[in-house]
Amino acid sequence: MYFYKINTKSSANGIFLLFVVFVLYNVKADDVSVVNSALPPTCYTCEGANCLRVTKLNTTTDCTDPLDYCVTIFKGFTVVARGCYAELTPSLRQRCDSDSHPECTKCIGNRCNNKGRADFKCIECNSSYNNKCLTDVIILPGVECPIPTAPNSYCYVRQNTDGTTERGCLVHQREQRECLSNAQCSMCVSDFTEACNTYKITTRITSGVDSLLRNYNVNTIIKISLMFITVLRYD
Structure with missing residues (x-):
């Protein structure tokens, strides 16, 4: 925190400076x-x-x-x-x-409110540029996701046709639907922990929905199902 020397002869200026410090600090x-x-x-x-x-x-x-x-x-x-x-x-x-x-x-800042919730983060990487995206995912830091237009936010892991692996955020409805229809794309919910998309997709995955559901218990599956009922209400 920064401390300012306030002129005691000007209480109005002092109050103004204290207000600026409060805003900048919070x-x-x-x-x-x-x-x-x-x-x-x-x-x-x-x-x-x-x-x-x-x-x-x-x-x-x-x-x-x-x-x-x-x-x-x-x-x-x-x-x-x-x-x-x-x-x-x-x-x-x-x-x-x-x-x-x-x-x-x-x-x-100008137009700075372009991020999602601060407590929701995903690993964002592509093995084409960062080999840790395949071998040492757990050491990569989670990043704050962009502002969502979907009712819910998800992290994803996708195995591309060229053999590379990609990880990141899914915050728009069209992207979420595309992942669900792709057998080599899997979504997860962080459930207030950082970066849930650290796992590896295997060749046994049969659908994006199956990949999403295999990783969670019954209560979480019910919650995710209700989320997607909400997603389908918006275009």
Whole structure:
């Protein structure tokens, strides 16, 4: 944490500086775009069903307050809102009032709210470029997934026709359906642990659905089935 020397003769300036320190300490700085503090940030925005539409994925809004920041609100793993914190409804903002609520991600930067939940990560690699994707997967770090447009997020392992293995995130409905129809593609749910896609696909896999279900108990299978009923409701 950074400490600032505050002029005791100006209580107004002191309060303002303390507020800036609080904001910077409690939100994640964007790695790509740094906000000009004199200008309000630009955030990706959506609400409700629009958050599940790929055509609305890159819609943005300009915040009105230079001290505002971008947020993404989840219900479970489904995005229910994105935008400027100060411009969201109080019922949505309350999830961001906690420092560590898993259903709210905060960031400082233009269009920085383009990631999924911070507690959901997958291994992302291709054995064409990284041999550890085949031999030492367990030592590879999990990465935060892109913003999902599907109601649920999954990790995957796919064996390509050229013999290479690919691992990563599946956050869009079309990609998830393609994996389900591919006998050499397997999806998994992290269940709040990092990087579930560390296993190896074998030649005995008969379908993507079979691959997904073989790795989980009955309760998890029921949960996944209910998830996909929700997936099929959206295009």
